[in-house]
Amino acid sequence: MKRAAITAVVVALAVGAPATAYAKTPTPLPAGTRAALAPALTAGRGATVGFTEQEAETAATSGTVIGPDRSAYTLPAEASGRSAVKLAPGQWVEFTLPKATNAITVRYSIPDAPNGGGITAPLGVKVGRDSRSMTLTSQYSWLYNQYPFSNDPNAGLLHPDWWITECACVPNATTPAPVITTPFRPNHFYDEQRLALGRTYQAGEKIRLTASSAAAWTVIDLLDTELVGAPKIDLIAANVLLFGADPTGRKDSANAFDKAIAFARKARLKVYVPPGTYQVNRHIIVDDVTIEGAGNWYTIIKGHEVALSTPAPDNSVHLGVGFYGVNSRNVHLSGFAIEGDVRERIDTDQVNGIGGAMSDSTIDGLYIHHTKVGLWFDGPMKNIKVTNNVIVDQIADGLNFHTGVTDSLVKNNFVRNTGDDALAMWSEKTADARNTFDHNTIQTPVLANGIAIYGGTDNTVSNNLIADPIREGSALHAGSRFGAEAFTGHLWFTSNTTVRAGTYELNWNIGLGAIWLYALEKNIDADIQVVGDNFLDNTYNAIMEVADFPVKDLYSITNVHYKDIKIDGTGTSVLSARVGGGATFENVDARNVGAVGINNCGRFNFPPTGSEFSVTDLGGNDGGWLAPWMLPNTITCDDRPPVVAPPAPSPW
Structure with a gap:
């Protein structure tokens, strides 16, 4: 294109604009983090993944930021970046999509049942004008006590003869025996769930997660957003459906997998x-x-x-x-x-x-x-x-x-x-x-x-x-x-x-x-x-x-x-x-x-x-x-020196 033509195009795009108008600066999109750090601080290290991670504590919210805290057995300590957002029923946390997205992963925690075993609770998910929900569960989280742990929040010590640092004693050698409050050492608080959104949403759209009343509280740690490609199709293979596998999940498909594997080995095909x-x-x-x-x-x-x-x-x-x-x-x-x-x-x-x-x-x-x-x-x-x-x-x-x-x-x-x-x-x-x-x-x-x-x-x-x-x-x-x-x-x-x-x-x-x-x-x-x-x-x-x-x-x-x-x-x-x-x-x-x-x-x-x-x-x-x-071997021993919390890391 000649220079005069280029100039004409630029002028044409500007026709009708008031003389004092300025181009609106677009709102910058979040860059996402890696391990709750700016990506530049981790360049060249770690896995290359298809999703973008965003920390809840940096998102908009009507809830409460918890942490940072590095003390074991606390919700913020087990969160990515040692901080998260706690929502009461009806409260929300809202992220901005950094890239086109059709699938999300939410890392969260909700309470255990009073006697263990977990509960379920819906989480409202609104993207743009579209609303849906996902089901959260604590059935796979919340362990207690000493190794190898218990699902029972009311359980007594699994190993009464082990040293317990909380009371600085060997319990069975102490009179009277120490009283250990329950739940003792709760841990493994978090779980994650994936949700396909059904269509693609563009960068800049808002995604809001809203806690329900089915849980006394909901903690959101982070959101992963991803653009998942089309499913892979392989027509020249031993398809498990031909051997009786049920893609609805209603009946057991193990035998069908075995049959497909046996056939594939004989026919030199993939499954x-x-x-x-x-x-x-x-x-x-x-x-x-x-x-x-x-x-x-x-x-x-x-x-x-x-x-x-x-x-x-x-x-x-x-x-x-x-x-x-x-x-x-x-x-x-x-x-x-x-x-x-x-x-x-x-x-x-x-x-x-x-x-x-x-x-x-x-x-x-x-x-x-x-x-x-x-x-x-x-x-x-x-x-x-x-x-x-x-x-x-x-x-x-x-x-x-x-x-x-x-x-x-x-x-x-x-x-x-x-x-x-x-x-x-x-x-x-x-x-x-x-x-x-x-x-x-x-x-x-x-x-x-x-x-x-x-x-x-x-x-x-x-x-x-x-x-x-x-x-x-x-x-x-x-x-x-x-x-x-x-x-x-x-x-x-x-x-x-x-x-x-x-x-x-x-x-x-x-x-x-x-x-x-x-x-x-x-x-x-x-x-x-x-x-x-x-x-x-x-x-x-x-x-x-x-x-x-x-x-x-x-x-x-x-x-x-x-x-x-x-x-x-x-x-x-x-x-x-x-x-x-x-x-x-x-x-x-x-x-x-x-x-x-x-x-x-x-x-x-x-x-x-x-x-x-x-x-x-x-x-x-x-x-x-x-x-x-x-140097080389001066004794400088302080068995338990006081801790001075360091500042956040920055570029060297």
């Missing part, structure tokens, strides 16, 4: 599960088969938890939906949701979304909800790739590589609200080796750690984003615990970001580090490299190395190297050393440090030669946290 809800109340055994759904918003495989009259050979006392390998290989599962029905933690139960052993396999694009563990693999097995999954609201772990899982990858998964470690490698009996956890996002593990490595050889944890661990664990962990094989070769923690970690350890009554190394059953002396990590807004310490007190003179932690680290905010120290051994530090920059840079207690023997833990300065450690007088 296709079209849109619908399929009732499956037991394990589907998979080997040398590909099972594809239409997408995890469209294909939902949902089961009831079934009590067994006698325990199964694997000691399970319940059955539930799950896909299991039995020394299987060449299994490929993708594009569907697994909706379990697990409401209590029974460690002997095999009621996981994915389980068993399946080598040379892939798990991709699943949504796994309300199972005990999302994916629990019992080796030996090798070469499994777990990618692009959403694993939420688990009673226990999100994923666990247990015993001899090797040469495998867990990448680009989103894990929220697990009841134990979100991602773990547990080298019980046989080492897990040469595995990588990369670019995963982990939020609000209620118990234990974001990512935990228990022994093993040549494993890597890289480019992950871990936020808001609640108690008795933290963001990143390596431990000689639980009967694990020794660490050998190397263990790399590289380019991860943690936020609001470094939590309180209930049993020890001390603060942990965002990353913590724990020698309980063996020395830790493999080559451990912690390189390029960012530890943001740490409740207590950024780094902790520790041995349990009864074995403090038996085990040490050595050969650990910290390099190119950024630490923005600690409630207490950069490093808390409560073990013998030592570590090197190079280019570790820290600011907003709440206490002495190194809290060096060593083995607590306090010899005149200095602490039993030595710090080696390799240079470039900025921010004043590593004062020369602390």
Whole structure:
């Protein structure tokens, strides 16, 4: 187009406008957050997901913002960002859609029933001029008491002989016995529900969530908004409908799945599960088969938890939906949701979304909800790739590589609200080796750690984003615990970001580090490299190395190297050393440090030669946290230093 023509078009668009009129500046759309942080603070870390997350506490509301609070057993502490919005009946919270949206996920909490078991309540959902509702439930939340927890809010202590920090005593050795108020240690408050909106709404539309009178209160933590694509259709496959599967969910389709799998293996076809809800109340055994759904918003495989009259050979006392390998290989599962029905933690139960052993396999694009563990693999097995999954609201772990899982990858998964470690490698009996956890996002593990490595050889944890661990664990962990094989070769923690970690350890009554190394059953002396990590807004310490007190003179932690680290905010120290051994530090920059840079207690023997833990300065450690007088092993021990809450993290 010629310049004169372009000018004519511009003039034509302006014709009729008053001489004094100005273009109206559009209202900026919300950018969304990642782990309640501005996305720039987490760039390059965590999973790439198809939804945008918005925190309720930053939205318009007629309710009350609760938090921030990091005290365990409180509603704000378990919320993303440690804050949420509490609504009385009739009150609302209103978000602005940042992008075109046809589906939402609401993370919420509503009260338990007085005697446990949960309640249900509708939640009003208004988008633009359209109104609908979704059903909230607390049937899958609200646990109480000591591990492995109870569903009964009125239950007495499960373990009367355990140390109870609330009363600083061993109850059965105390006269009179302490009175523990009920409900004791309520936790696991939150759940989430998805809702397809039926049509696409454009960016800038308002979405209002309104609490009903069926619940005394409703807490909204966050809203995920998403534009879900069309369902996948596969015409050249063994369609489960042809084998009797019921897409309405009214009758059990497990046998139909078995028949479709058997036919597909003989015919060398994939199994296709079209849109619908399929009732499956037991394990589907998979080997040398590909099972594809239409997408995890469209294909939902949902089961009831079934009590067994006698325990199964694997000691399970319940059955539930799950896909299991039995020394299987060449299994490929993708594009569907697994909706379990697990409401209590029974460690002997095999009621996981994915389980068993399946080598040379892939798990991709699943949504796994309300199972005990999302994916629990019992080796030996090798070469499994777990990618692009959403694993939420688990009673226990999100994923666990247990015993001899090797040469495998867990990448680009989103894990929220697990009841134990979100991602773990547990080298019980046989080492897990040469595995990588990369670019995963982990939020609000209620118990234990974001990512935990228990022994093993040549494993890597890289480019992950871990936020808001609640108690008795933290963001990143390596431990000689639980009967694990020794660490050998190397263990790399590289380019991860943690936020609001470094939590309180209930049993020890001390603060942990965002990353913590724990020698309980063996020395830790493999080559451990912690390189390029960012530890943001740490409740207590950024780094902790520790041995349990009864074995403090038996085990040490050595050969650990910290390099190119950024630490923005600690409630207490950069490093808390409560073990013998030592570590090197190079280019570790820290600011907003709440206490002495190194809290060096060593083995607590306090010899005149200095602490039993030595710090080696390799240079470039900025921010004043590593004062020369602390080197190499000055005793600076303050067992429980006061906490100075750090400011919110900001660009470096």
